Every structure is written in structure tokens, then in C-alpha cells.
């Protein structure tokens with residue numbers, strides 16, 4: 001029921017995004033001049049939350065949505081049934097016509113992720129997973145790659161929207177070290193949700209990032225795990241959805257090898273109090 005609804009809602013969101021992409025896109029900025037948002041992000045989030053409220057009634061479920069949080073709504077994951085939504089993951093891609101843009105909708109109960117759907121709009125691929133029930137792309141089962149040799153891997157990382165020189169230096173130093181292991185290649189689609197689905201299908205072995213948000217990765221987290229992959233913190237500890245740090249990989253051999261090279265820098269938690277952000 002919840003899964004069907006998430007799928008139906010994601011289809012509606014995708015149609016809205018595709019339509020908006022055909023006309024001129026008005027771009028605004030959020031935390032910095034490279035942190036972009038559009039009216040489409042805001043409208044699609046309203047559509048998604050509106051249709052879920054219509055189905056479940058006001059006050060029964062909680063919502064953590066990228067654009068609602070940007071407007072000051074709380075970003076706290078409680079035990080209540082909670083939808084975690086990124087209406088347009090890959091807003092910069094959307095603005096530039098770079099063809100990877102995804103809708104990401106996840107559902108958690110008692111802080112446990114139960115269901116995730118990532119709809120890659122322009123590729124027309126709907127990835128979905130329910131805890132314990134496997135992961136699918138357009139209804140076909142998907143599986144992570146079985147590569148254990150880091151020298152035979154492709155790794156994804158992104159560089160985010162914080163361009164402070166010391167952070168950028170650490171990000172590129174990490175990328176350089178991983179590239180020179182050497183791995184077959186480094187990639188990045190510009191959307192965390194799609195990156196995680198690429199891990200889930202076995203197209204790449206791992207995706208890691210510091211600075212992503214819970215709405216970027218919540219749905220992808222269920223999909224990666226149900227496709228047989230693993231999630232860890234960038235220091236090798238347990239994955240924490242609100243920490244803004246994540247390694248997703250096909251197995252722990254690849255994950256741990258990458259973790260050895262990651263230069264960690266601070267990122268305020270999604271659920272930090274405003275004064276700590």
C-alpha cells in the first residue's frame with residue numbers, strides 16, 4: 001500500500017519535472033551561489049506531500065522534504081511513520097539539461113527505512129525496494145556487482161556545493177588517492193539517488209560522499225541494501241542516515257578499501273540544532 005502509493009506519487013512527480021524541463025527554468029539559490037533550486041523543486045515537493053496527506057490524512061505521518069527543510073521545517077527523524085523526500089535530486093543537472101535527474105521518496109517507521117523509490121526521470125527507470133523483499137529496476141530484480149578486487153572497480157564520488165578550499169582540497173585528495181590505487185575509473189552522475197542505484201545495479205562498485213543529505217540517500221539506502229550491498233559511515237562505523245556521511249558499496253572488501261583513503265572533513269548533521277549548522 002505504502003509502496004504502491006510512493007510509486008504512483010513518483011510517476012506524477014516525474015511527469016511534472018519532464019513538463020517543466022520543456023520550458024524556461026527559473027533558477028534561485030539556497031546556501032550558496034552553486035546550491036541551486038527551482039520553482040519545480042518546490043512545486044513537485046508540494047505535489048508529493050499533498051498527495052500523501054490526501055491518502056493518509058493530516059497529522060498521521062511526518063515529512064522530511066528537501067525544500068520544506070530549506071524553508072525552516074524541522075529535519076528530525078522520530079519513531080513516527082516518516083516520508084523522506086527529494087523532489088528533484090540533481091537540481092543542477094536539471095537546470096543545465098544534464099540528463100540525470102531523479103525523484104527520491106523513502107518511508108521510515110521507528111527510524112527504520114522500510115521502502116524506497118528512486119525514479120530516474122529522463123532514463124525512465126523506476127528503482128524500488130522494500131525491506132526484505134529485494135530491489136528492482138522497472139520491475140526487473142537488480143543485484144550489486146560481485147567484484148572484490150578494488151583494481152577492477154568503478155567508484156563514484158561527488159564534490160557537493162560547499163566550495164570552501166580546505167574541503168575541496170580534501171575531496172580531490174581523496175579522489176586522487178582512489179584513482180591512483182588504481183581503480184578502473186571514477187564517475188559521478190550528479191544525483192546521489194541515481195549514484196546509489198548504479199551501485200545497486202552493479203554498474204559501479206561504490207559511491208561515497210560527505211555532505212549529502214538524508215533526502216538524497218534515504219530511498220537509495222533501501223535499494224542498495226536490498227540489492228545485496230552495504231552501507232557504512234566514512235570512518236567504517238555504522239551508517240547513520242542523518243550524519244551526512246556515507247559509503248555505499250557492493251561488499252565490505254570494496255567499502256573498507258575506499259574508507260582507508262577517505263579524508264574526512266566536518267559536515268553538520270541534518271538533525272543538528274540550527275545554531276550548530
Ligand SMILES: O=P(O)(O)OC(CO)CO
Nearest residue numbers: 088089090091190191192
Ligand atoms: O540536487 P540536490 O537535490 O540538491 O542534491 C544533490 C546533493 O545534495 C545531488 O544529489
Ligand SMILES: [Mg+2]
Nearest residue numbers: 086089090216
Ligand atoms: Mg538531492
